[in-house]
Amino acid sequence: MEVIVVKDKFAGGKKAAEIFKREHDSGAKVFGLATGGTPETTYAELTKSDLDFSDDVSINLDEYVGLGANDEQSYHYYMQKHLFDEKPFKKSYLPDGTDLDAAKETAHYSEIIAQNPIDLQLLGIGENGHIGFNEPGSAFDSKTSKIHLTDSTIKANARYFDKPEDVPQYAYSMGIGEIMNAKHILLEAFGKNKAEAIKAMIEGPMTEDVPASVLQNHPQVTVIVDEEAATLLAK
Numbered sequence: 001m002e003v004i005v006v007k008d009k010f011a012g013g014k015k016a017a018e019i020f021k022r023e024h025d026s027g028a029k030v031f032g033l034a035t036g037g038t039p040e041t042t043y044a045e046l047t048k049s050d051l052d053f054s055d056d057v058s059i060n061l062d063e064y065v066g067l068g069a070n071d072e073q074s075y076h077y078y079m080q081k082h083l084f085d086e087k088p089f090k091k092s093y094l095p096d097g098t099d100l101d102a103a104k105e106t107a108h109y110s111e112i113i114a115q116n117p118i119d120l121q122l123l124g125i126g127e128n129g130h131i132g133f134n135e136p137g138s139a140f141d142s143k144t145s146k147i148h149l150t151d152s153t154i155k156a157n158a159r160y161f162d163k164p165e166d167v168p169q170y171a172y173s174m175g176i177g178e179i180m181n182a183k184h185i186l187l188e189a190f191g192k193n194k195a196e197a198i199k200a201m202i203e204g205p206m207t208e209d210v211p212a213s214v215l216q217n218h219p220q221v222t223v224i225v226d227e228e229a230a231t232l233l234a235k
């Protein structure tokens with residue numbers, strides 16, 4: 001695991017965009033994408049760059065169950081606004097939050113992931129160590145599933161909604177086993193509220209209680225953290 005400490009999220013976004021460019025130049029064709037506050041500076045850099053994804057495929061990690069693409073809180077809407085409007089891909093996949101048949105939608109999404117092996121997977125990390133929406137206790141070999149969000153995640157994501165009660169309770173998320181199949185994983189974390197999760201991910205035991213700790217077992221992981229998220233790491 002390579003850990004790169006940067007000054008702040010803006011320097012982190014620049015570093016991550018450099019890694020996207022390097023992978024793209026080396027022939028990467030399938031990009032796994034994330035949402036949330038963390039990747040916003042990365043998408044801002046990619047948007048300004050000369051990278052052209054029009055021959056590539058993107059596969060997002062997750063979507064809230066019940067939200068459609070026109071809903072401003074949906075991850076479809078987020079991706080359109082932060083990246084795809086400026087940098088369209090040949091094909092972009094996200095789970096369909098409006099399909100309430102969970103067995104059908106999750107099997108379909110797993111099939112898409114199996115058919116499009118991910119070259120570079122961008123990840124954030126939850127304050128409780130989740131990756132994608134795979135909450136503590138998720139199996140390390142899990143496939144796409146419908147996840148019941150924890151109170152901690154609902155609280156953390158409530159900032160995007162008018163009231164905490166509006167945050168959906170469920171999401172469809174790519175599974176940990178599917179994330180681990182990506183060739184190269186790039187995880188970003190910015191801010192002091194991520195410091196404990198980052199310490200547990202890098203220095204703690206590998207345990208399903210901290211989903212991100214599974215990355216200790218992946219052959220190519222790059223972690224970009226700002227100084228605040230790195231504060232608890234051993235020097």
Ligand SMILES: O=P(O)(O)OC[C@H]1O[C@](O)(CO)[C@@H](O)[C@@H]1O
Nearest residue numbers: 035036037038124125126132133
């Ligand atoms: O970047 P944020 O907003 O802190 O969220 C952390 C993680 O939790 C999620 O919101 C849930 O998947 C991710 O999109 C993100 O990587």
